[in-house]
Structures are given as C-alpha cells and as structure tokens.
Amino acid sequence: MLLSFHGACREVTGSNILLETDKAKILLDCGFFQGYKFAEERNYSPFAYIPSTIDAVVLCHAHLDHVGRLPKLVRDGFSGKIYSTAPTKELTYLVCEDNEKLMREESQRDNHAPLYTKKEIEEVMNLFTTISYNEKLEIVQGVSLTFENAGHILGSAVCIIEAENKKLVYTSDLGNTPSQLLDPPENITFADYVICESTYGGQIHEDATQRFKKLATILNSTIKNKGVLMIPTFAIERTQELLHDIDHFCTVENCEKPQFYLDSPLAEKVTRVFEKYPEYLNNVVRREHKDSDFFGKDLVKMTTTVDQSKSIREHSNPKVVIAGSGMMNGGRILFHLIDYIGDQKNTLLVIGYQAFGTLGRKLLDGEHKIRVLGRNLSVGAKIEAIGSYSAHADSIQIINWLNNISGLKKIFLVHGESDQQLALAKKIKMELGIFSEIPQMGESYVI
Numbered sequence: 001m002l003l004s005f006h007g008a009c010r011e012v013t014g015s016n017i018l019l020e021t022d023k024a025k026i027l028l029d030c031g032f033f034q035g036y037k038f039a040e041e042r043n044y045s046p047f048a049y050i051p052s053t054i055d056a057v058v059l060c061h062a063h064l065d066h067v068g069r070l071p072k073l074v075r076d077g078f079s080g081k082i083y084s085t086a087p088t089k090e091l092t093y094l095v096c097e098d099n100e101k102l103m104r105e106e107s108q109r110d111n112h113a114p115l116y117t118k119k120e121i122e123e124v125m126n127l128f129t130t131i132s133y134n135e136k137l138e139i140v141q142g143v144s145l146t147f148e149n150a151g152h153i154l155g156s157a158v159c160i161i162e163a164e165n166k167k168l169v170y171t172s173d174l175g176n177t178p179s180q181l182l183d184p185p186e187n188i189t190f191a192d193y194v195i196c197e198s199t200y201g202g203q204i205h206e207d208a209t210q211r212f213k214k215l216a217t218i219l220n221s222t223i224k225n226k227g228v229l230m231i232p233t234f235a236i237e238r239t240q241e242l243l244h245d246i247d248h249f250c251t252v253e254n255c256e257k258p259q260f261y262l263d264s265p266l267a268e269k270v271t272r273v274f275e276k277y278p279e280y281l282n283n284v285v286r287r288e289h290k291d292s293d294f295f296g297k298d299l300v301k302m303t304t305t306v307d308q309s310k311s312i313r314e315h316s317n318p319k320v321v322i323a324g325s326g327m328m329n330g331g332r333i334l335f336h337l338i339d340y341i342g343d344q345k346n347t348l349l350v351i352g353y354q355a356f357g358t359l360g361r362k363l364l365d366g367e368h369k370i371r372v373l374g375r376n377l378s379v380g381a382k383i384e385a386i387g388s389y390s391a392h393a394d395s396i397q398i399i400n401w402l403n404n405i406s407g408l409k410k411i412f413l414v415h416g417e418s419d420q421q422l423a424l425a426k427k428i429k430m431e432l433g434i435f436s437e438i439p440q441m442g443e444s445y446v447i
C-alpha cells in the first residue's frame with residue numbers, strides 16, 4: 001500500500017491523505033487550508049491526484065479543516081462514495097454551506113470566482129453512505145472500514161482501515177478527556193500503522209476543573225466593569241460546551257447576569273444537530289438532557305439575521321457575545337472586534353486553537369495593532385485564553401491512547417506545527433520505543 005500526505009503536514013489545517021492499494025484509491029479527509037485569509041490561495045491549487053480516479057472518501061469528522069475541500073473534489077471530477085457517521089454527514093453540510101457563504105463574500109471583496117458553489121455542496125451530499133461506530137463495512141473490494149468514537153466532536157471517528165493483511169488507524173482528531181458532552185476516545189488494541197494528530201503534541205492542557213472557575217472569574221469581571229466579553233468560537237462542540245457552562249454559571253452565581261448573545265447562525269443549527277443525535281452524547285448528558293434546557297437556550301439570545309446581529313451594539317453593557325469564526329479569520333466576530341477591541345473595559349476570550357497566521361493567533365501573541373476588514377485598530381481590551389476548552393488530546397493523552405496499541409511498526413504524525421510534532425515524536429520514541437515519521441507535503445510512504 002502507498003500512503004501519500006496532501007494536507008495538514010507540519011501544520012494543522014487541510015487534512016488530506018491518499019491511500020492506494022493494488023485495487024483502490026481512498027482519501028482520508030479532504031480539508032480546507034486556513035490562515036490569515038479565510039480562503040487561503042492553496043485551496044484553489046489543483047489536487048495532487050486526479051479526483052475522478054478516487055474510489056471513496058472516508059470522513060472522520062466535520063470540522064472545516066477536514067471536509068472543506070470536498071465540494072471542490074466533486075467539482076474536479078470525484079463521483080465515488082463518501083463514508084461517515086450520520087452526525088458527520090449533517091454537520092458537513094452545515095460547515096460547507098457556511099464556508100461557501102464566507103468564501104462568496106471574500107471573493108466579491110477580492111474580485112475573483114469562489115472555490116465552489118451551493119450546487120457542488122448538494123452533489124457532495126448525494127454521495128454519502130453513513131455507518132455507525134463499531135460497524136465493519138467493505139467499502140471497496142478488499143478494503144474494510146470501521147469507525148470508533150474519537151471523542152473529539154459529535155460523530156467524530158477514529159478510522160480503522162484493513163487491507164492487504166494490514167491494519168491502518170487514522171486518528172483524524174483525537175478528543176480531550178474528560179469531555180462534558182462525549183465519551184472518551186475508544187481504545188484501539190492492535191494496528192500495524194497509526195496516522196496520529198499532534199496539535200498539542202508538545203503541551204499539557206490546564207486542569208479541566210479549573211476551566212469553570214476561570215470562566216466565572218472573567219464573566220464576573222465583565223459584569224463588574226460593565227464591559228463586553230467577546231468569545232470567538234468554533235460552531236461545533238466548543239459552542240455547545242460553552243453554552244452548557246454558561247447555563248451552569250447562571251445557576252450557581254448569585255449576581256446580576258449579563259445578556260448573552262449567540263451571534264452565529266451556524267452554531268445555532270449545529271446545536272440542533274446535537275439535540276437530534278443524543279445517542280452520540282455521553283450518558284451523563286443524555287440524562288440531563290431529558291428534563292432540562294441543556295444548551296442554555298432560554299438564557300442566550302440567538303441573533304440569526306444580520307439586522308439582529310447589528311442590534312447587539314444597541315443593548316447596554318454588560319454583555320457577552322459568542323460569534324464565529326473561531327480563529328477570527330472571517331465571520332461576525334470581526335464586526336464585534338471593530339466595535340469593542342479598543343476599549344480596556346472589554347475582554348476577548350480565546351477558547352480554541354489559533355493556527356499560525358490567523359488574526360486570533362496574532363491577538364493571542366499580544367499584537368497591539370491589528371487590521372480588521374480594511375481598518376486599523378488598536379487593541380485595548382484584555383486578551384484571555386482558556387486552554388482546556390480544547391477539543392484535542394494533549395501530549396499525555398495521545399501517548400496513553402497510543403500505549404494501548406500493540407503491533408505498531410510506525411507512527412505518522414500529522415495535524416501539528418513542527419515544534420509540537422518534534423516534541424511528540426521524541427516522547428513517543430522515549431516512552432513507547434516507536435519511530436515516528438513527520439511527513440512533508442506531498443511525501444509518500446510504502447507501508
């Protein structure tokens with residue numbers, strides 16, 4: 001078998017791996033590259049393979065950096081089957097639809113054609129076959145696929161490919177344990193090869209129990225200062241976890257509450273998918289969900305239309321605005337940054353991974369002057385971060401998960417910046433005695 005890496009190589013976006021057997025070509029994920037601009041130029045480059053020759057795509061979860069180039073793959077000739085869990089299918093539609101809208105706006109501003117249109121997204125949706133966790137299926141002749149829970153976002157899967165008497169495991173993204181909403185990643189007991197994510201390969205997350213305390217402190221100081229708290233979020237998982245914590249804050253904190261806004265039509269639609277698939281949530285949540293407003297919807301105003309979004313600025317402080325996109329490289333959060341980033345009474349709370357080159361990363365790194373939608377802004381607001389909202393396993397969790405797997409010949413590290421990958425490769429060698437490859441873009445390996 002031949003394994004070629006065409007995205008998320010020594011970086012965290014654009015996941016795309018080609019597996020070739022004697023009889024078939026299978027793609028694992030087909031993600032979008034994300035950087036300072038919403039639609040990076042690289043997304044427009046031709047694929048390194050001929051899409052019409054691909055037999056099947058296996059989608060492990062529905063984050064944009066794992067599914068965002070699928071409509072382009074279809075536009076360029078792919079007509080095979082796409083395999084995923086049922087929530088991944090529904091979330092892929094929402095994510096691609098949202099991406100198409102943001103790209104359309106960006107391409108009008110930059111005066112070029114968008115990467116794809118709604119038509120290609122509809123074509124993608126016609127190609128899906130959904131399978132549940134732990135269900136083995138022969139997807140093309142001689143190649144079988146099993147999904148196991150990855151604990152990363154709703155419906156996320158570790159994919160197990162068996163072909164030519166070899167077992168290949170692809171983590172896609174591995175969840176951070178404990179998750180409020182999901183079961184921990186399923187343990188895998190045997191594999192010949194693992195392709196493993198390494199987003200936080202060199203880091204250890206802060207204690208999850210501290211997370212709520214830190215959020216409550218930031219909310220209380222926003223209330224005291226009569227300020228605005230901006231929280232850029234990823235629409236899937238992080239938003240739902242945050243809504244759950246806000247619900248808890250309003251229940252336990254005996255104080256005047258700020259007005260909460262969820263200014264993300266995508267996050268609102270995603271929350272409905274969470275409610276539709278309770279069997280993909282953990283037991284505790286399923287029990288809670290039966291008789292309570294789990295996602296705090298009676299506390300949080302949903303601002304769906306542009307006019308509703310604009311009206312947020314008319315409401316008095318204190319207020320909390322949760323808006324996309326998560327890395328601040330597009331979306332409604334940009335308009336709130338223009339309104340509020342200059343004032344020291346306000347706070348920007350970062351709760352997700354900020355890729356190199358994104359506005360979010362610049363703010364997190366302490367830049368005082370930023371440019372947003374053609375405007376130069378000075379940063380006066382406090383910049384805070386809570387790491388444990390991360391949906392990714394940290395270094396210890398990755399090592400512990402890999403340690404369950406016997407028979408491993410080699411590990412391929414993807415989906416991480418170089419410093420994180422080198423740190424993880426070193427740790428894997430020391431603790432598990434296994435060699436890790438860190439593929440470069442376009443590199444191939446015979447396995």
Ligand SMILES: [Zn+2]
Nearest residue numbers: 061063152173
């Ligand atoms: Zn992900």
